[in-house]
Amino acid sequence: MTDPQEAVEAAKKALADAEAALAAATEAAKAEAAKAEQPEPAQPTPAVAADAPLDAERVASIRAGYAMEGAVLEMGALVNGEALPEVPVRIPIAMTNRHGLVAGATGTGKT
Numbered sequence: 001m002t003d004p005q006e007a008v009e010a011a012k013k014a015l016a017d018a019e020a021a022l023a024a025a026t027e028a029a030k031a032e033a034a035k036a037e038q039p040e041p042a043q044p045t046p047a048v049a050a051d052a053p054l055d056a057e058r059v060a061s062i063r064a065g066y067a068m069e070g071a072v073l074e075m076g077a078l079v080n081g082e083a084l085p086e087v088p089v090r091i092p093i094a095m096t097n098r099h100g101l102v103a104g105a106t107g108t109g110k111t
Contacts, residue, residue: 052081063087070094 048056062078063086071093078087102110 049081054080059084059087066090068092 048054048059054062059078059080066087066089068090072090073093073096075089075091077083077085078089080087104110
């Protein structure tokens with residue numbers, strides 16, 4: 001591009017492309033923000049046995065603490081007197097290289 005007019009036209013096109021990309025990114029960010037502002041659907045409160053150690057509020061708090069999106073390792077379910085499969089216990093796969101516990105009696109092959 002030795003012609004100055006061609007250089008000016010190329011710069012105008014690059015500016016127009018950048019403005020279009022900025023507008024698209026702005027719209028995507030607005031859509032994501034609007035989606036984030038929508039309230040989560042209420043989870044049903046699990047039935048809690050009268051002799052269970054945790055009340056319904058604490059069970060709901062535990063459920064919320066393990067509610068996550070993305071790849072997770074399903075560890076099981078909350079046990080509150082009895083197993084509550086509607087309150088899963090999960091660990092994000094990305095965290096599995098940070099936490100671990102190997103427990104067992106001597107000689108049971110924990111290595």
